[in-house]
């Protein structure tokens with residue numbers, strides 16, 4: 001299998017950590033890929049993902065899976081199922097909801113980052129950047145207020161949160177999330193002790 005990948009992408013990092021934790025990483029070739037708003041990679045759009053986003057997983061039979069959540073559910077199935085996403089019951093829907101929240105927070109952070117880093121300076125709208133960041137900030141509060149999520153056995157929510165906090169450090173180094181959310185700080189330090197999380201910190 002091939003995974004379109006960039007070391008700074010929190011979505012690709014989620015897949016990489018999941019693959020390591022599920023002992024599937026040796027079956028996946030990481031393919032460095034460049035995609036960015038306003039510079040269309042037409043080949044990628046035509047042959048991999050029409051949305052021009054990474055990661056995408058190209059299976060050995062040529063089938064292409066995206067987005068990161070679909071890929072991780074696929075890998076979880078391949079590893080026997082119920083490992084990173086609970087297989088059934090209320091826990092399954094709770095974890096899927098938490099994953100949707102983290103996906104939305106990451107989308108908001110990426111939009112804020114693109115607005116700051118890609119859009120020409122004269123066209124930037126600070127209020128819109130603040131609004132996107134505010135969504136991520138409230139998402140962090142959701143997890144700070146629910147320490148039972150942070151202390152559960154390792155799952156997709158915890159992988160997603162570790163990737164999100166790593167992305168905050170990379171792209172929003174002045175956000176002071178550690179001061180505002182001390183339980184998330186303790187959680188993050190614990191996550192960084194796992195090999196899969198430690199070796200994938202974005203630089």
Ligand SMILES: N[C@@H](CCC(=O)N[C@@H](CS)C(=O)NCC(=O)O)C(=O)O
Pocket residue numbers: 008009010011012035036037038052053054055066067068069103110
């Ligand atoms: N929902 C997607 C989001 C993926 C995504 O936004 N990836 C970013 C990289 S971190 C991307 O490819 N951006 C390029 C663009 O939006 O043009 C997923 O979970 O895989």
